[in-house]
Amino acid sequence: EIVLTQSPGTLSLSPGERATLSCRASQSVSSSHLAWYQQKPGQAPRLLMYGASSRATGIPDRFSGSGSGTDFTLTISRLEPEDFAVYYCQQYGGSPNTFGPGTKVDIK
Amino acid sequence: QVQLQESGPGLVKPSETLSLTCTVSGGSISNYYWSWIRQPPGRGLEWIAYIYYSGSTNYNPSLKSRVTISLDTSQNQFSLKLSSVTAADTAVYYCARGPTRFDYWGQGTLVTVSS
Numbered sequence: 001e002i003v004l005t006q007s008p009g010t011l012s013l014s015p016g017e018r019a020t021l022s023c024r025a026s027q028s029v030s031s032s033h034l035a036w037y038q039q040k041p042g043q044a045p046r047l048l049m050y051g052a053s054s055r056a057t058g059i060p061d062r063f064s065g066s067g068s069g070t071d072f073t074l075t076i077s078r079l080e081p082e083d084f085a086v087y088y089c090q091q092y093g094g095s096p097n098t099f100g101p102g103t104k105v106d107i108k
Numbered sequence: 109q110v111q112l113q114e115s116g117p118g119l120v121k122p123s124e125t126l127s128l129t130c131t132v133s134g135g136s137i138s139n140y141y142w143s144w145i146r147q148p149p150g151r152g153l154e155w156i157a158y159i160y161y162s163g164s165t166n167y168n169p170s171l172k173s174r175v176t177i178s179l180d181t182s183q184n185q186f187s188l189k190l191s192s193v194t195a196a197d198t199a200v201y202y203c204a205r206g207p208t209r210f211d212y213w214g215q216g217t218l219v220t221v222s223s
Contacts, residue, residue: 001169033208033209035209037153037210043215044202044204044213044214044215044216045153045202045210045213046213047209047210047211050209056211057211088152088153090153090209092208092209095166096155096168096169096170097155097208097209098155099152099153099154099155100152101152102152
């Protein structure tokens with residue numbers, strides 16, 4: 001099973017700032033099968049990115065993803081008030097698919 | 109717009125079987141994969157199982173011995189059964205579309221295991 005580690009655990013930023021979230025895998029994720037989700041309190045996760053760098057339907061272009069192998073990054077270029085949430089990475093290149101522990105982006 | 113809605117008991121006794129149903133609306137259950145995912149309170153996400161509309165299934169090895177997933181295409185529903193539950197199975201259970209990455213989710217339902 002591929003174990004994902006996310007850093008930092010919490011990221012405290014102000015609206016308008018850039019957020020950089022990291023996801024590291026215990027082994028290489030095949031074909032960049034890496035997704036990112038956003039979850040707000042009391043809500044289901046929402047798919048943001050898949051294939052490491054492809055935005056899901058309706059996701060604004062301030063969200064971008066990059067990386068390959070074992071190191072992946074989600075970048076939010078300018079934080080909007082609605083972006084403060086928990087972000088999870090997920091790998092689906094290995095079985096079973098697994099999620100990281102999450103990074104909380106909160107308001108500084 | 110595809111919508112998913114979980115239903116089932118919110119309280120299950122230890123050693124009993126947890127049973128949940130997901131109703132899909134706004135689209136057909138056919139030609140897609142459907143999954144169950146859970147999230148213990150304050151913790152991360154764990155994929156449980158998926159089923160294809162044809163009936164083929166795949167389970168997380170950590171839960172495989174206790175889980176059954178099934179579907180009813182006539183009702184546009186799929187279901188989860190988790191046997192021999194303990195307090196560690198207390199979680200919000202989500203149904204979602206997809207075998208590996210999940211583009212539509214239900215709102216989730218909290219299932220508490222307690223006597």
